[in-house]
Amino acid sequence: MTDILTLVFETFVAQSEPAAVNFETSAVAPGRSALVVGDRALSRSVLLLAAVTAASESGLRVIYLTQTQIQDLPVSLQRRVPRLNPATLKKITFCYPQTLEELLVLVAGLHESTQSSPSTPALIIVDGLEGYLCNSTPSASSGLHTSEQSSAAHLSALLCDTASFLSQVLEKQGSGHMACRLIASFQPHKAAEQKGGEPSADLVLDVLDRYFLVRCTLDQNRSYNATSGGLKEVWNIYLSRLGITRTRSEDLNNPQTFQEWRLLLSPDGLMEFKKPENN
Template identity: 40%
Template sequence: MADILGVVFRRFASGTVSGDVISPPHAEGNTLVLGDVNISRSVLFLAAVTAATDLGLRVLFFTQTPFQSLPVSLRASIPGLKLESLKSVKFVYAKTLEELVEDTASLHELASPPSLIIVDGLDRYLRGPGVGPLRDELSPAAHAAALLHDTAAFLSRKRADGQGPCRVLLSCQSEREASRDDEAPGPELLLLSALDRYLQVRCTLEEVRRDGEEGQNEWQVYLSVPCPSPLQQWRMVLRPGAALEFRPVFGEEQQILDQPEKSEQDSERCGDN
């Protein structure tokens, strides 16, 4: 959800960030996080911790792989944080897409529903046992996204604790995007299009590559929300010790860093809405 990510970026910003650097209230919505599996998981974990500890929200975190310890990036970003201190974050280790769907469908039975539902790596669920090639994943992907969307909407209406709506934050790693010269969109682009129907906000993490440097230590973060809101851009840096830091990109720097494909994709999404 764009509002949670805005709080995360501000909380872990390097230096002071202006109060207007956050998605406006009307831009809140379910969010799709695209990027490398390891760095996107770190962003999801930061969002879960921020929602639970800073905002006092209940968080439900779906993932296939149990966490034996806190991610290095989280331990470095929040020194002294203990896994057992995250009492408001419930981890659900659904191993298959079927389990994820069944668990989501039963959330309406909870006495204390979550305010934030996080799904770590929908693409891994879609490529699990019993799921066909990527072009056959579109229906399961749309079904899972629609169910998450409808469940969050139902829980939002059910809530009576004054903590606001329930939102979905979902990560996915697309192997590649179709070429701009392709006559027809590839299966990865069709998958993202199916997810965009139910996840109104997209947060894209792109590694910054420089000649002569090794390793991942810097990413551009593009946060696109429904029109007429402008595209937001942040720089995310992995500091020595593995702490994550964010800072907003403004003015001339944003014009230099902006990619034409981003603007075109954002315009296409606006046209679809």
């Protein structure tokens, strides 16, 4: 999945740097599923960029699932792609399940939709897993346990199974897309204090990490970058195939499992990406 995320970063590279868009050669070994972890609003912008970039650059059919209505495209897209081809947007299907149960039914239904539709999705995006999983109360008829961890495991397993099934369909169709990708976003709970002052772990995130092959972490740098257009917020983006199972220093020794980017965020919402000088 890091192939599409890397494609996004390279497509929207800072204009002061040379663009190097190459969908086939990601610096991180590609995985079929990725979890974007961090700020809610920023994660949504990254997911929308991924949806449009996948549809426009790679011709993928995309299904985008979220609780919140999409009113406008990110400023980054409006300014960097002012004449976006309407045919590209038609490749993206936006769906708005409001509850965990609705989301489960919709995802499960993707198996059946391939029987009646010639356009099989090659990218599934779920925007804001925390809205479905945290403090969710699925109905008794759904047969789900009420714990957030159980719901996270159930939903993740269904998403991965659906992506695997659609990959087989795509291969049979000879579409040229060898796998259906899966990207989701999750904003963890704010760290709560345990006894002794140690922050508590996010148990839902622990479960999600077992299913998603790649973690994309958005980490605010707390610094600003001075440019001709004014001060821009700096964010660090870490892509790792091993999630939280190994330390960043260990990942740095293996470029096939770790990649780092910088995100420059303008006050007006314009997003630009760049590679750190030591990356």
